[in-house]
Amino acid sequence: xxxxxxxxxxxxxxxxxxxxxxxxxxxxxxxxxxxxxxxxxxxxxxxxxxxxxxxxxxxxxxxxxxxxxxxxxxxxxxxxxxxxxxxxxxxxxxxxxxxxxxxxxxxxxxxxxxxxxxxxxxxxxxxxxxxxxxxxxxxxxxxxxxxxxxxxxxxxxxxxxxxxxxxxxxxxxxxxxxxxxxxxxxxxxxxxxxxxxxxxxxxxxxxxxxxxxxxxxxxxxxxxxxxxxxxxxxxxxxxxxxxxxxxxxxxxxxxxxxxxxxxxxxxxxxxxxxxxxxxxxxxxxxxxxxxxxxxxxxxxxxxxxxxxxxxxxxxxxxxxxxxxxxxxxxxxxxxxxxxxxxxxxxxxxxxxxxxxxxxxxxxxxxxxxxxxxxxxxxxxxxxxxxxxxxxxxxxxxxxxx
Ligand code: CTP
Numbered sequence: 001x002x003x004x005x006x007x008x009x010x011x012x013x014x015x016x017x018x019x020x021x022x023x024x025x026x027x028x029x030x031x032x033x034x035x036x037x038x039x040x041x042x043x044x045x046x047x048x049x050x051x052x053x054x055x056x057x058x059x060x061x062x063x064x065x066x067x068x069x070x071x072x073x074x075x076x077x078x079x080x081x082x083x084x085x086x087x088x089x090x091x092x093x094x095x096x097x098x099x100x101x102x103x104x105x106x107x108x109x110x111x112x113x114x115x116x117x118x119x120x121x122x123x124x125x126x127x128x129x130x131x132x133x134x135x136x137x138x139x140x141x142x143x144x145x146x147x148x149x150x151x152x153x154x155x156x157x158x159x160x161x162x163x164x165x166x167x168x169x170x171x172x173x174x175x176x177x178x179x180x181x182x183x184x185x186x187x188x189x190x191x192x193x194x195x196x197x198x199x200x201x202x203x204x205x206x207x208x209x210x211x212x213x214x215x216x217x218x219x220x221x222x223x224x225x226x227x228x229x230x231x232x233x234x235x236x237x238x239x240x241x242x243x244x245x246x247x248x249x250x251x252x253x254x255x256x257x258x259x260x261x262x263x264x265x266x267x268x269x270x271x272x273x274x275x276x277x278x279x280x281x282x283x284x285x286x287x288x289x290x291x292x293x294x295x296x297x298x299x300x301x302x303x304x305x306x307x308x309x310x311x312x313x314x315x316x317x318x319x320x321x322x323x324x325x326x327x328x329x330x331x332x333x334x335x336x337x338x339x340x341x342x343x344x345x346x347x348x349x350x351x352x353x354x355x356x357x358x359x360x361x362x363x364x365x366x367x368x369x370x371x372x373x374x375x376x377x378x379x380x381x382x383x384x385x386x387x388x389x390x391x392x393x394x395x396x397x398x399x400x401x
Contacts, residue, residue: 002028002029002030002031002081002082002083003023003028003029003030003031003082003083003084003085003086003176003180004030004031004032004033004078004079004082004084004085004086004110004114005019005020005023005030005031005032005033005047005051005086005087005088006033006034006035006085006086006087006088006090006094006107006110006111007032007033007034007035007038007042007047007087007088007089008034008035008037008038008087008089008090008091008093008094008107009035009036009037009038009039009040009041009091009093010038010041010089010091010123010124010166011041011089011123011157012088012089012123012165012166013038013041013042013089014041014042015088015089015166015169016032016042016047016088016089017042017046017047017050018169019086019088019169019172019173020032020047020050020051021050021244022169022170022173023086023173023176024050024051024243024244024245025225025244025245026173026177026182026225026226026228026245027221027222027223027224027225027226027243027245028176028180028226029053030051030053031051031053031056031078031081031082032044032047032048032051032053032055032056033055033056033057033078033106033107033110034047034055034056034057034107035094035105035106035107036057036058036105037091037093039057044057052241056078056106057106058105058106059105059106059109076113078110079110079113079114079115079116080113080114082110082114082116083116083180084116084117084118084119084176084179084180085110085111085114085116085117085118085119086118086119086120086121086172086175086176087107087111087118087119087120087121088119088120088121088123088149088166088169088172089121089122089123089166090120090121090122090123091122091123091124092122092124092128092129092131092134092137094107094108094120095120095122095134095137095138095141096133096134096137098111098118098120098137098141098146099136099137099138099140099141100137117145117147117179117180118145118146118147119146119147119148119149119172119175119176119179120141120146120147120148120149121148121149121151121166121167121172122134122138122148122149122150122151122164122166123151123164123165123166124151124164125156125158125160125164126156126160126161126162126163126164127160128164129151129162129163129164130162130163130164147175147179149167149171149172149175150167151163151164151165151166151167152165152166152167152168153165182226182227182228183226183227183228184227184228185227185228185395186224186227186228186229186270186391186395187227187228187229188269189224189229189230189269189270189398190229190230190231190232190267190268190269190270191220191221191224191229191230191231191232191268191269191270191271191272192232192234192261192264192265192267192268192270192271192272193217193220193221193224193231193232193233193234193271193272193273193274194217194233194234194235194236194257194261194272194273194274194275194277194307195214195216195217195218195220195221195233195234195235195236195238195240195274195275196212196213196214196217196235196236196237196238196240196275196276197209197210197211197212197214197236197237197238197275197276197277197278198236198237198251198252198253198254198256198257198275198276198277198278198304199236199237199252199253199278200253200254200278200280200281200282200304201252201253201282201285202282202285202286202290202299203285203286203287203288203289203290204287204288204289205289206289206290208278208280208281208282208301209237209278210276210278210359211276211359211360212236212275212276212359213238213239213240213359213360214235214236214238214240215240215360215361215362215383216274216324216364216383216386216387217233217235217272217274217275218233218235218238218240218242218243219382219383219384219386219387220272220274220387220390220391221233221242221243221246222243222384222387223384223387223388223391224246224387224391225243225245225246227391229270231245231246231247232246232247232249232264232267232268233246233247233248233249234248234249234251234257234260234261234264234275235248235249235250235251235275236251236252236257236275236277237250237252247264249264253278253281253304254277254278254281254304254305254307255281255304255305257275257277257307258305258307258310261307261310261311262310262311262314265311265314265315265319266316268319269318269319269320270319270320270321270322270394271311271315271319271320271321271322272322272390273307273308273311273321273322273323273324274324275307276326276359277304277306277307278304279303279304280301280302280303280304281301281302281303281304282299282300282301283300283301283302284300308321308323308342308344309342312342312343320345320346320394320397320398321343321344321345322344322345322346322347322348322390322394323338323339323342323344323346323347323348324347324348324349324350325338325347325348325349325350326350326352326358326359327349327350327351327352328351328352328353331349331350331351331367332349332367332369332375334349335347335348335349335367335369336369339369339371340371344371345371345394345397346368346369346370346371346390346393346394346397347368347369348366348367348368348369348386348390349366349367349368349369350364350365350366350367351365356380357380362382362383363380363381363382363383364380364381364382364383364386365378365379365380365381366378366386368389368390368393370393370397376389376393
């Protein structure tokens with residue numbers, strides 16, 4: 001879920017950095033857009049470093065630096081991709097331009113082009129705030145459905161005291177969460193999630209691995225954060241960046257994944273095992289690069305640790321354990337057998353040979369199987385949506401237990 005964070009040129013611009021962190025802590029991806037005036041107060045570099053992405057600073061900026069697919073119509077792409085636009089601080093000037101539909105820079109163009117909720121946090125001198133022009137603009141914006149996080153009263157940077165001080169960043173963040181209808185139902189839960197493949201070394205340069213990208217596990221991490229859960233993520237080798245606000249242990253092998261999982265297990269209330277753990281490892285890892293020699297090579301393999309069964313033997317009452325079954329045939333039968341043999345609370349089955357499901361893609365097609373025999377077949381959806389649906393099922397089980 002991408003949020004556009006507009007920063008305009010007020011003394012409170014530096015507080016937008018803190019707002020950015022609060023939004024990220026709920027698993028939201030942030031695209032920062034700065035007006036020209038904002039850059040007089042804070043550098044784009046600050047926001048680029050915090051958000052991990054390029055900050056948009058103008059309409060026709062550095063065309064030579066545009067990434068493939070980016071162009072002068074980037075505002076349309078950002079407008080369509082954003083699920084909310086929040087402008088904090090919003091100066092009197094930006095509010096006036098929004099009220100009049102003026103689109104003379106990236107931020108105001110974006111605000112005009114989006115259909116997502118727009119949230120503004122005004123910040124200005126008390127006289128400017130109380131001026132009939134500003135109040136008339138605010139009335140227009142409210143009437144149009146723009147959500148206003150009311151400024152507070154207090155000491156202002158200009159030396160005056162009165163209304164116009166930007167609302168607390170926590171309050172602004174809460175308005176964004178409300179606009180996005182984020183839920184709080186995992187507030188008291190700690191999710192332990194495994195993600196990605198494992199790599200089992202053969203020699204210093206080669207390993208046995210699989211096609212898992214880790215996307216499903218990272219989607220659970222994000223979904224858990226959005227529902228205010230605490231997230232512990234154990235990830236095999238992936239290229240994915242973990243959302244800020246979660247604890248991540250990066251591992252290579254099944255053995256290391258098992259160690260990390262068992263270390264965190266006592267803290268977890270919900271365990272979600274999406275990792276495609278390698279089932280075999282070499283009986284001995286060769287210390288030097290294996291040479292081609294006569295053109296044939298026989299590998300001797302032995303099973304890796306079965307993390308799920310170790311979790312099962314060490315789990316404490318009340319812990320909910322969810323497994324994944326990535327199958328290529330007899331999908332539901334195989335998954336139902338694993339649900340029972342591994343004493344899981346839920347299993348999510350998917351046919352990895354289906355288009356739009358399985359490894360590397362952003363979508364999945366899955367069926368959730370419950371121990372009482374119930375099955376919930378889900379249509380193709382993004383991995384984040386699937387993670388949310390599985391968390392819905394977990395929440396339902398926890399209500400009954
Ligand atoms: N799993 C695990 N440790 C392993 C293998 C699997 O924790 N060494 C977990 C996976 O994360 C998944 C579940 O067990 O949640 C089922 O994984 P899967 O590979 O489908 O099952 P296996 O028991 O390995 O059965 P098989 O490979 O024979 O289908």
